[in-house]
Amino acid sequence: MEHITLLLGIVIITALVFDFTNGFHDTANAMATTISTGALKPKTAVAMSAVLNLVGAFMSVEVAKTISKGLVNEEGIQPEVIFAALVGAILWNLVTWLVGLPSSSSHALMGGLIGAAVASAGMGAVNGSVVVTKVLIPAIAAPLVAGFAAYLATKVTYKVGKGMGEKTSAKGYRAGQIASASLVSLAHGTNDAQKTMGIITLALVAGGALAPGSNPPVWVIVSAGLAIAMGTYLGGWRIIRTMGSGLTDLQPQQGFAAQTSAASVILASSSLGFSLSTTHACSGAVMGSGLGRKGGVVRWSTASRMFIAWGLTLPAAALVAAGAELVMRTGDIGVAGVTVFLVGSCVAIWLISRRQVVDHTNVNEVATAGAEEPGVVTTAIAAVSVPQPDLAGVAVVVGSTAAVTDEELKATIPAATTTPAAPAAAV
Numbered sequence: 001m002e003h004i005t006l007l008l009g010i011v012i013i014t015a016l017v018f019d020f021t022n023g024f025h026d027t028a029n030a031m032a033t034t035i036s037t038g039a040l041k042p043k044t045a046v047a048m049s050a051v052l053n054l055v056g057a058f059m060s061v062e063v064a065k066t067i068s069k070g071l072v073n074e075e076g077i078q079p080e081v082i083f084a085a086l087v088g089a090i091l092w093n094l095v096t097w098l099v100g101l102p103s104s105s106s107h108a109l110m111g112g113l114i115g116a117a118v119a120s121a122g123m124g125a126v127n128g129s130v131v132v133t134k135v136l137i138p139a140i141a142a143p144l145v146a147g148f149a150a151y152l153a154t155k156v157t158y159k160v161g162k163g164m165g166e167k168t169s170a171k172g173y174r175a176g177q178i179a180s181a182s183l184v185s186l187a188h189g190t191n192d193a194q195k196t197m198g199i200i201t202l203a204l205v206a207g208g209a210l211a212p213g214s215n216p217p218v219w220v221i222v223s224a225g226l227a228i229a230m231g232t233y234l235g236g237w238r239i240i241r242t243m244g245s246g247l248t249d250l251q252p253q254q255g256f257a258a259q260t261s262a263a264s265v266i267l268a269s270s271s272l273g274f275s276l277s278t279t280h281a282c283s284g285a286v287m288g289s290g291l292g293r294k295g296g297v298v299r300w301s302t303a304s305r306m307f308i309a310w311g312l313t314l315p316a317a318a319l320v321a322a323g324a325e326l327v328m329r330t331g332d333i334g335v336a337g338v339t340v341f342l343v344g345s346c347v348a349i350w351l352i353s354r355r356q357v358v359d360h361t362n363v364n365e366v367a368t369a370g371a372e373e374p375g376v377v378t379t380a381i382a383a384v385s386v387p388q389p390d391l392a393g394v395a396v397v398v399g400s401t402a403a404v405t406d407e408e409l410k411a412t413i414p415a416a417t418t419t420p421a422a423p424a425a426a427v
Contacts, residue, residue, distance in 0.1 A: 007079050007080070007083075007207070008079050008204070008207040010083065011079045011082050011083045011086070011200075011203045011207075012200055014083060014086045014087070014342075015086055015196050016200075016224070016227040017086075017090060018089050018090050018109065018196060018199075019196035019224055019227035019231065020228070020231040020234075021090055021093040021094060021231060022093065022192055022195075022196070022228055023053065023227065023228040023229065023230065023232040023233075023234070024231040024235060024236040025093050025096070025105050025231075025236050026105055026188060026192060026232075026236070026239075026278055027046055027231075027234075027235050028102055028236055028239040028240040028242070028243040028244070028282075029184060029188060029243070029262070029278045029281075029282035030052075030185040030188055030282075031045040031046060031049050031181055031185075031240065032239070032240045032242075032243030032244035032282075032286075033177065033181070033243070033250050033254075033258055033286065034177050034178065034181040034255060035240060035244055035363060035364065036244030036245050036250055036364060037174065037250055037252045037255045039174040039175075039177040039181075039252060039255065040177075040178060040181070042237075042240075042360035042363055043235075043360050045181070046232060046233050046234075046235040047233055048182065048185070049185040049232050049233075050229040050230070050233035052182055052185035053185055053186075053188055053189035053193065053225070053228050053229045054228075054229040056185070056186040056187065056188060056189020056193065056225075057189045057190070057194070057197075057221060057224060057225030057228065057229075058221060058225065059186075059189070059190045071110060071113060071114070071126070071127060071130055071134075071135075072113060072114070072117045072126055072202075073121075073126075073127065077117060077120070077125065077202065077205075078120065078206055079203055079207045080120075080325065080328045080329075081113075081116045081117055081120045081206070081325055082113075082116070082199060083324070084112070084115075084116035084321045084322070084324035084325035084338070085109065085112035085113040085117075085199070085317075086112060087112070087320060087321060087324045087338060087341075088108070088318065088319070088321030088322075088324065089108040089112040089321075090342065090346070091317075091342070091345055091346075092108040092111075092112075092313060092316055093105055094345075094346060096239075096313075097236055097238060097239060098238070098349055098353055099238075100238040100239055100241060100242045101239070101242065101306055102239045102242060102243055102279045102282075102309075103279060103310060103313050104139070104277035104279045104280060104310065105192065105195075105277075106191075106192060106276070106279075107135070107139065107310075107313040107317070108313050108314075109199065109317075110131075110135055110314065111316070111317035111318040112317040112320070113321070114126050114131070114314070114318050114321075115319060115320070115321035115322040115325075116321040116322060116324070116325045118318075118322065119321070119322035119325040119326055120325055138277070139277060139310075142265060142276050142277060142281045142284065143281065143283060143284025143287075144284060145265055145281075145284075146265045146280075146282070146285040147285060147287055147288030148288060149285070149288065150258045150261040150262070150284070150285040150287075150289040150292065151288040151289070151292040152292070153258075153261050154253065154254050154257040154258075154288070154291075154292025154293055155292050156257075157173070157253045157256065158292075158294070161173070173252035173253045173256045174252045176256040176260075177255045180255075180256055180259035180260040180263060181259050183259070183260070183263040184262055184263045184266070184278075184282065185232075186263075187266035187267045187278070188278050189225065189228065189229075190266075191269065191276060192278060193225050194216075194224075196224040196227065197216040197221055197224045198216070200216070200224065201214065201216045201217075201220060204217075204220075235360060237358045237360060237363045238358045241358060241363050242302065243282070243283065244364065245364065246299065247286050247287060247298060247302055247303060247306075248287065248289070248290030248296060248297060248298050248299060249290075249296070249297075250286070251293065253293070254290065254293055254296070255289070257292065258282070258285040258286050258288065258289040259282075259285070261285045261288070262278075262281045262282045262284075262285040266281050280310065283306060287303060324338045
């Protein structure tokens with residue numbers, strides 16, 4: 001193994017922590033629709049996704065090359081810069097996980113790397129053309145392409161299954177969902193695990209442990225694959241709830257169409273070396289499938305909050321990373337201070353999340369949790385309504401066709417409220 005200093009070791013461990021957060025933050029991309037439609041049980045779904053993420057990590061290194069050799073200039077980049085980038089990315093991942101918003105772990109990492117590099121060596125440290133062509137353009141194109149593909153796929157899916165019985169069709173598409181979810185998990189491993197491989201490789205080059213231009217060593221590939229697999233198995237249940245039921249109500253046909261479309265877009269981008277956000281692709285596909293079903297709706301209030309988070313990801317991670325890099329210029333004390341800040345922030349976010357636990361037992365309970373309060377009109381009508389007699393135990397059934405006998409009605413009225421019947425008048 002390459003010669004690794006203490007600082008470089010800290011950077012590598014922090015990179016693997018980011019990879020771990022990437023895993024549970026992005027589990028929803030592959031399994032949210034499968035869990036929400038009941039195609040797989042929650043724990044089974046995340047276990048299957050974890051295994052396939054690990055397999056996918058070994059399939060390609062093209063995205064890793066984009067991160068390690070294309071996004072920033074390797075010359076002049078120090079391990080402290082990589083550490084600062086990871087601090088920004090990890091904190092953004094945890095904050096968005098806490099509020100249940102599916103943001104991009106990839107863009108958080110790249111935003112952190114850009115911010116730290118600029119703070120360290122100026123704007124010249126960033127390759128602007130690579131940022132535009134392989135980061136910004138895919139960020140805009142991915143949800144649009146995946147969403148349009150899912151919209152068309154949903155239309156075709158319902159048309160093809162029109163002659164089938166509802167139960168038969170749902171059962172078949174649940175099986176199809178399992179296959180398409182597996183494909184998304186595999187695609188996620190090929191794309192997102194490589195980003196950590198790239199950042200560790202860049203740190204090794206910056207620390208002098210690898211020659212510039214080197215590909216990720218085997219131990220880097222293995223460790224990154226294991227870290228993202230473990231994070232995936234943990235399950236980011238808050239984001240799974242948002243993706244599965246918060247954006248739209250999905251049927252098995254829609255879930256199949258959304259996952260197949262997203263997987264196709266992710267795999268195509270991985271082969272081209274685009275550092276695509278799997279979150280953008282999968283979220284766009286879910287919204288497209290919601291619009292593709294007749295009578296389907298998209299909850300645009302949730303989608304709007306998600307879009308805002310997407311827009312803030314790059315600049316927010318970049319600002320935190322730049323601040324961390326400036327602090328670490330003071331030397332070992334600065335590095336220690338940033339480390340304590342990162343650990344303390346992670347613990348604080350975890351403790352806040354314990355106030356309202358979301359896990360595999362209640363991940364699909366969004367309807368109960370999101371019950372709406374009575375509206376203004378309903379409240380006003382209730383305020384001016386004529387009070388009804390307070391007959392304890394009397395049930396009034398509106399619109400019921402069931403008959404109630406005199407004996408049953410009398411039995412429901414307390415004895416204290418009854419009076420003896422008057423004698424019948426003589427005829």
